[in-house]
Amino acid sequence: MQQTISFTLNGKPVKLAVDGDRMLLWVLRNDLGLTGTKFGCGEGLCGACTVVVDREAVRSCAIPVKDVAGKQVLTIEGLGQERLHPLQEAFINHNAFQCGFCTPGMIMNAYALLLKTPRPTREEIIRHMDDNLCRCGSYPRIVQAIQQVAGAMKGGAR
Amino acid sequence: MTRDMKRREFLALAGPGLLVIFPVPAPAAFLQRRGGPPSDVNAYLKINPDGRVTCLVGKVELGQGSKTALAQLLAEELDVALDAVDMVMGDTDQCPWDGGTYGSLSVRSFGPVLRGAAAEARAVLLQMAAEKLGEPAERLSVKASVVSGSRGKVSYAQLVGGRRIERRMEKAPVKPVSAYTIVGQSPRRKDALEKVTGKAQFAGDISLPGMLHARILRPPAHGATLREVDTSAAEKFPGARVVKEGDFIAVLHERRDLADQTLGLIKAQFDRPRPSTDDRSIFDHLVKAAPPARIVHESGSLEEGRKLAATLVEQTYLNSYVAHAPMEPHSATASIEGGKVTVWAGTQTPFPVQQQVAQALGVAPENVRIITPYVGGGFGGKSASQQAIEAARLAKATGRPVQVMWDRAEEFFFDTFRPAAVVRISSGLTAEKKIAFWDFMVYCAGDREARQFYDIPHQRTAAAGGWSGNQPPGLHPFAVGPWRAPSVNTNTFAREVHIDMLAEKAGADPLEFRLNHLSDSRMRRVLEAAAKRFGWKPRRAPTGRGMGVACAIYLGTYVATMAEVAVDKATGRVQVKRVVCAQDQGVTVNPEGSRQQIEGGIIMGLGYTLTEEVRFKDGEVLHRNFDTYELPRFSWTPTIEAVLIDNPTTPASGCGEPPIVNMGAVVANAIYDAIGVRLFQLPMTPERVLAALKGARPA
Numbered sequence: 121m122q123q124t125i126s127f128t129l130n131g132k133p134v135k136l137a138v139d140g141d142r143m144l145l146w147v148l149r150n151d152l153g154l155t156g157t158k159f160g161c162g163e164g165l166c167g168a169c170t171v172v173v174d175r176e177a178v179r180s181c182a183i184p185v186k187d188v189a190g191k192q193v194l195t196i197e198g199l200g201q202e203r204l205h206p207l208q209e210a211f212i213n214h215n216a217f218q219c220g221f222c223t224p225g226m227i228m229n230a231y232a233l234l235l236k237t238p239r240p241t242r243e244e245i246i247r248h249m250d251d252n253l254c255r256c257g258s259y260p261r262i263v264q265a266i267q268q269v270a271g272a273m274k275g276g277a278r
Numbered sequence: 279m280t281r282d283m284k285r286r287e288f289l290a291l292a293g294p295g296l297l298v299i300f301p302v303p304a305p306a307a308f309l310q311r312r313g314g315p316p317s318d319v320n321a322y323l324k325i326n327p328d329g330r331v332t333c334l335v336g337k338v339e340l341g342q343g344s345k346t347a348l349a350q351l352l353a354e355e356l357d358v359a360l361d362a363v364d365m366v367m368g369d370t371d372q373c374p375w376d377g378g379t380y381g382s383l384s385v386r387s388f389g390p391v392l393r394g395a396a397a398e399a400r401a402v403l404l405q406m407a408a409e410k411l412g413e414p415a416e417r418l419s420v421k422a423s424v425v426s427g428s429r430g431k432v433s434y435a436q437l438v439g440g441r442r443i444e445r446r447m448e449k450a451p452v453k454p455v456s457a458y459t460i461v462g463q464s465p466r467r468k469d470a471l472e473k474v475t476g477k478a479q480f481a482g483d484i485s486l487p488g489m490l491h492a493r494i495l496r497p498p499a500h501g502a503t504l505r506e507v508d509t510s511a512a513e514k515f516p517g518a519r520v521v522k523e524g525d526f527i528a529v530l531h532e533r534r535d536l537a538d539q540t541l542g543l544i545k546a547q548f549d550r551p552r553p554s555t556d557d558r559s560i561f562d563h564l565v566k567a568a569p570p571a572r573i574v575h576e577s578g579s580l581e582e583g584r585k586l587a588a589t590l591v592e593q594t595y596l597n598s599y600v601a602h603a604p605m606e607p608h609s610a611t612a613s614i615e616g617g618k619v620t621v622w623a624g625t626q627t628p629f630p631v632q633q634q635v636a637q638a639l640g641v642a643p644e645n646v647r648i649i650t651p652y653v654g655g656g657f658g659g660k661s662a663s664q665q666a667i668e669a670a671r672l673a674k675a676t677g678r679p680v681q682v683m684w685d686r687a688e689e690f691f692f693d694t695f696r697p698a699a700v701v702r703i704s705s706g707l708t709a710e711k712k713i714a715f716w717d718f719m720v721y722c723a724g725d726r727e728a729r730q731f732y733d734i735p736h737q738r739t740a741a742a743g744g745w746s747g748n749q750p751p752g753l754h755p756f757a758v759g760p761w762r763a764p765s766v767n768t769n770t771f772a773r774e775v776h777i778d779m780l781a782e783k784a785g786a787d788p789l790e791f792r793l794n795h796l797s798d799s800r801m802r803r804v805l806e807a808a809a810k811r812f813g814w815k816p817r818r819a820p821t822g823r824g825m826g827v828a829c830a831i832y833l834g835t836y837v838a839t840m841a842e843v844a845v846d847k848a849t850g851r852v853q854v855k856r857v858v859c860a861q862d863q864g865v866t867v868n869p870e871g872s873r874q875q876i877e878g879g880i881i882m883g884l885g886y887t888l889t890e891e892v893r894f895k896d897g898e899v900l901h902r903n904f905d906t907y908e909l910p911r912f913s914w915t916p917t918i919e920a921v922l923i924d925n926p927t928t929p930a931s932g933c934g935e936p937p938i939v940n941m942g943a944v945v946a947n948a949i950y951d952a953i954g955v956r957l958f959q960l961p962m963t964p965e966r967v968l969a970a971l972k973g974a975r976p977a
Contacts, residue, residue, distance in 0.1 A: 151533070165905055215470075218343070220654070253605065256341045257881030258877075261874070263915075
């Protein structure tokens with residue numbers, strides 16, 4: 121059903137006339153031109169489409185856009201807009217990616233983890249990240265990158 | 279068309295940047311060239327007025343780091359700063375012809391070509407500088423694009439000036455390894471910034487004005503034929519278009535998810551194919567239906583060997599079909615303007631795809647341009663790029679730009695799987711506990727690296743069928759093709775498990791037994807390096823500790839792997855705790871990049887080793903998504919230690935594929951050491967481990 125939906129996207133207000141049952145992923149990619157959020161499986165099984173909604177990691181392929189009405193949505197494009205976020209720097213320093221297709225989802229999921237748990241243990245990192253898939257096998261480097269940020273941020277994501 | 283015309287065409291295409299040095303005679307058109315890399319250096323590099331260097335290569339960046347490694351090779355030989363190199367990869371209108379990015383060839387095989395071109399360009403520039411500075415070239419030095427002598431300095435950009443220079447050049451020698459300052463280092467990856475900010479574009483991220491997203495009607499099973507179709511409801515969906523070209527039926531919409539909805543409105547009935555094989559009966563079928571065997575290698579006499587044998591060891595090994603499952607599904611965006619077809623494709627083979635698109639559309643190949651943006655993983659699976667043809671056909675049919683991005687079900691259905699395969703080995707030990715003979719027969723995996731490298735006096739290696747896409751009709755129920763290190767995962771699994779069994783029969787430590795049959799010093803060195811790092815303690819398996827070893831050669835690269843596993847005897851679940859991998863790949867271009875490939879190969883290898891197998895029945899692939907086809911995850915990841923052997927006297931070989939090949943055997947051998955049970959079929963699922971523990975042969 122066509123409806124007007126407003127939310128905050130990467131710090132800026134957005135107002136859309138859309139069918140509210142459409143999944144956030146496609147609204148982001150096709151209506152708003154934000155292609156950093158990836159389509160990997162369409163059923164919330166791979167995590168490539170992860171975005172942060174009101175400080176929670178969410179699979180954008182599985183959440184209708186009407187469910188983010190009035191909320192704060194953060195995508196990879198909104199992270200580190202002025203300078204790189206420490207997570208992005210840490211991913212670069214640790215070469216925590218190869219093909220890079222899962223990377224936006226990995227970073228957004230890690231960002232949500234650090235919002236809640238600024239100093240996660242290695243086990244907490246693995247548990248939180250476990251449903252994000254990386255076929256290139258960058259897992260150990262991603263864990264190291266998150267650990268580096270967790271150590272450096274001392275108290276929370278900015 | 280004359281050669282000169284083609285040359286001018288290339289010059290015009292190359293734009294305002296300056297092409298340095300034209301050898302005489304004029305180059306053949308290297309854009310369309312087939313059958314080998316062009317010899318003209320202008321095909322590979324361009325020195326721009328601002329001093330930046332554009333490097334043009336037909337290879338693509340799949341994640342393996344070629345964008346960085348190839349830039350390192352160019353920067354090293356040309357003596358320019360790595361940061362001043364801009365890579366253009368896999369664009370058929372700009373880059374020299376290339377057969378495709380596979381086989382760990384980018385550095386091993388293409389690397390010397392690129393280095394040679396850069397060295398030649400440097401020599402020409404040095405000669406020009408010598409004339410300009412009035413000083414012999416031998417007395418000049420180059421650093422970061424600036425040539426310096428006692429009388430002054432001049433930069434490459436200044437030398438090239440506003441002129442186009444054509445000059446023949448003798449073959450220039452490449453640098454010795456000892457002079458390297460850029461190769462052998464681990465600079466920041468050239469794709470890093472784009473990939474962590476979401477700016478990196480993949481084929482499905484291209485957006486063009488008026489573009490439509492397409493979904494295509496697919497059969498429920500391979501071999502099914504369309505009997506009846508009703509598209510009337512889809513045609514009425516607001517904003518949707520329907521294309522029907524025989525069995526090729528697609529719906530298109532400006533929004534991808536609405537195209538999905540429209541596809542769901544099509545009512546189609548298919549005639550299913552006749553019952554054929556499934557994932558259990560396939561192995562018998564393959565052995566029966568495989569083409570005739572060919573002898574790969576034979577030395578000594580098997581008959582003689584059998585007479586020498588005091589103990590026989592015979593075994594059959596199986597592995598299932600495995601999917602590539604890259605995180606980026608096959609995607610392409612096509613546009614046709616003024617008779618020129620442009621396709622942005624996630625592909626490993628842009629030049630072959632150019633031919634295929636041209637053929638499908640009935641246009642000349644030069645009217646088709648394939649642009650390869652970043653590719654979200656390939657592993658061999660994007661050597662086939664049917665989606666590019668689909669997008670181009672639909673762009674032609676609709677007159678609008680079209681994007682095709684397969685969903686996960688299409689990805690599993692149309693994958694060119696690693697073939698299921700059967701290996702039979704017959705072998706024997708002498709009374710002195712040496713391998714007397716080795717008779718190796720592989721069905722359907724292919725013969726790559728099937729030949730034995732252990733010292734065995736009487737041996738034969740034979741192969742029936744192969745991994746490439748052109749197998750006899752009816753052999754496989756769906757497409758097969760190259761999968762990271764084709765043939766070699768299968769052949770190594772069988773060989774290295776079998777060697778372990780021979781070691782056990784000989785009452786020997788598995789490492790010592792291997793060394794006792796190895797005179798190849800490179801193989802001995804990687805095994806010893808792995809053992810040292812791992813802390814291998816000689817013993818006869820099984821010890822209950824869960825440690826295993828395996829080794830292999832992959833196209834010139836030597837790799838030895840040791841692993842420690844824990845097996846839960848109640849559930850059959852295997853956890854790989856630690857993996858040490860020692861690799862000798864000759865000269866290492868980028869150590870950090872090599873470590874990434876080793877880690878990635880080991881983790882990806884856990885999939886085909888423990889969980890990944892394609893379930894199917896009568897042409898239907900039973901997987902639609904990752905819920906039933908289980909990829910390795912964070913929680914599976916062992917501690918990984920990569921040991922790179924320093925070998926500067928051997929040219930660089932590949933590193934993207936070798937580390938994965940040992941995973942099946944090293945884990946199987948470690949499982950045996952842990953629980954005293956051997957598994958001969960991959961993947962070693964909990965069900966198969968439990969069945970083996972109960973003494974029953976797993977189904």
